[in-house]
Amino acid sequence: MAEIVDSFYQGVPSFDESQPPALSPEERSRLLSAFYPDYRPEGKATLKVGANKGMVVPQELANILESRSRIPAPRSLPDHPDHDVDILVIGGGGAGITAALFAAKEGRSVLLATKLRVGDSNTVMAEGGIQAALGEGDSPVEHFRDTFRGGHGENDPALLSVLVAEGPEMVEWLVSRGILFDRDMQGGLSLRKGGGTSRPRLISAKDYTGLELVRVLKEDLMNAPVEILEFSPAVELISGRDGSCVGAVLYDLDSRKNVYVKAKTVILSTGGAGRLHLGGFATSNHFGATADGLTMAYRMGLPLVHPESFQFHPTGVIFPSEMAGMLITEAVRGAGARMYNRHGRRFVNELETRDVVASAIIRECAEGRGVETPSGARGVFLDLVAIDRDSGEGTVAKRFPNIVKLMNRHHVDPTKRPILVYPTLHYQNGGIKSDARARTSVAGLLVAGEVSGGLHGTNRLMGNSLLELFVFGRRAALEAVALSRDRPAFSWKESTLSHIDRFESELLKFRPDQAFPMAPVLFPDYRRKDA
């Protein structure tokens, strides 16, 4: 393999250091509408049923929203649930772990069910960091303004205000649990620059931020009074007589049996959608990111906000091809990495917001200024060598050891060679509509994390997602504790799956042939189809 890589790198042009063209607000929006996948007409579908009927969303998302249940009709529930708890947390990433920890502290009975192992999630993969407005001349107010601007003014101000105001307290919690963020000379948390922000505001643990968070919080979870079911994804929510949520059906991946959970409150924290490969894009997401939470909630009638909005992170690896989709954190651009097209020219300010940078890369490749790989894909060069040149030899190795390690395994030493990149499907900007107390339109159902929507508008800024997990993970827990305490006892006999029947009968009006895909899909299937 080394030979293929070496021969590819023989074709690297020399890099012209001149400034990239500056963009006026009009040019920026023209660039977005011409090239950003969200604004392109191809590969889209109009939703025909459900709370977002009439909205245009990516076809792959429509497929899982307008889908058939994994539980075939006629649907009934067993006489007794397998578990009966105060709080059921669905999803064991950062949001779910945080919610379970805070709920367990209050002495409620908590069950956490997750698809793979606890922590196998998008959270563990986070490289760049968490936004926390700690710098001099910075404040939660500046954080608010940057995020609102970055989100194109589509953010829910009530959610955003909570995020920026409570963020630093959650960072305090993380530090107190022994999470090792990078420190500055004074012992303060080091603050780095991210795209679209006016101040350096990113705290990180080298480029292992998510790993460090998950290692520590997972250990706390394993030591907390929380019952844990791994390899047990939820496949449906269960409704009560009054239309509330009263539990969920899990699917045990090993025994292949359904497991029924009765819960006074359910916290949905199933994360994102990258493995749906919208528009055929590669993804940075973990193996279980298939938007199951959206599928289950949509069937129950919950509205989604900005379901059409996704973040294509500008810099996913595109060569060597076995690494396609792997993320190179935006923090490298904050540290001074530059991008060049096949003529060796810079073509966009590297610190524009993610959607603008991604659009510019797609434009370069669409207009023949991309670099072709041996397998026929295209990309542009992301050059980290500039970081060492500007900030001193060894900076890349010190700040981005993970990237150096991963790329070197594939014969690309990023301190010597530029990395070929192309946008990768990274983050679901929208999600299930919720309020500042993590409540949804269905009583007894709370949401936290990437599965929720509204906070980020239509473009998330780097570092705000991790912050959201802790702020709203905790809020969901506190709300769930109160709800489960106050909720009058109800009988399992009132529980039904009738919302699924209703949803499917709506669907059948459009496709009497019943040819709907089945969802949640749980995992992408990459097996060779003719094997």
Add this chain to the structure above:
Amino acid sequence: METQENKTGPMVRVSINGREYHVPQGSTMVQAMWYTGHEVIHGIGCLGGVCGACATVYRMEGDFRLRNALACQTLVAEGMSFSMLDSYPIQRAHYDVAALTDPKEELFTFYPESATCRNCNACTEVCPQGIDVRDAVWRANFGDFKAVADLTMSCVMCGLCVSRCIAEMAPHEIALYARRAYGAKELPFPPNLRHRLDEIHGGAFSGELKRLEGLSPEELKKECEVKS
């Protein structure tokens, strides 16, 4: 590449869980399993080399040595035999980091086996992250938790070190304990965070945030339009 692709080109002969196959050159071990029709659930997490789910043991034809790797990060090669080690049994300490009073001593309460390292270095040799695991265990024993933190920051908790340890300890868990104790108990609280928290608790920003929240969407867009 994770998405389905019609791979042509050179093939290599590998053995997966004891059965022989031909798979495209340039595939990772996990991709080779998909190519041969395996449904991999235990043993896959992030597919990005950080979750530690895909610890794998392998051997090359004609070489007696056993090697280890992360299956999502390692390319197959001619004559390679491999099997995934989905999970390695470990014992984990039950503790609350906030309640530690003498973390360096308490290490031996929670992980007494830590002191029994026989210096064989197998853990270091097996680590797919290139960590000097043996050194980290010794530093932990000597109470130099900062060094443990520096040495083991890239640990993905795959547990391969446990699989080789002749003293049967779990070095990755010991290192996690030492890092946490260092962060929570030894490092001073960050002054910039303390300062901002004091301001927040004093209500320094609540008025302005309330005002922003109360603006109409149009007014708010205007306010936030330019970077200040």
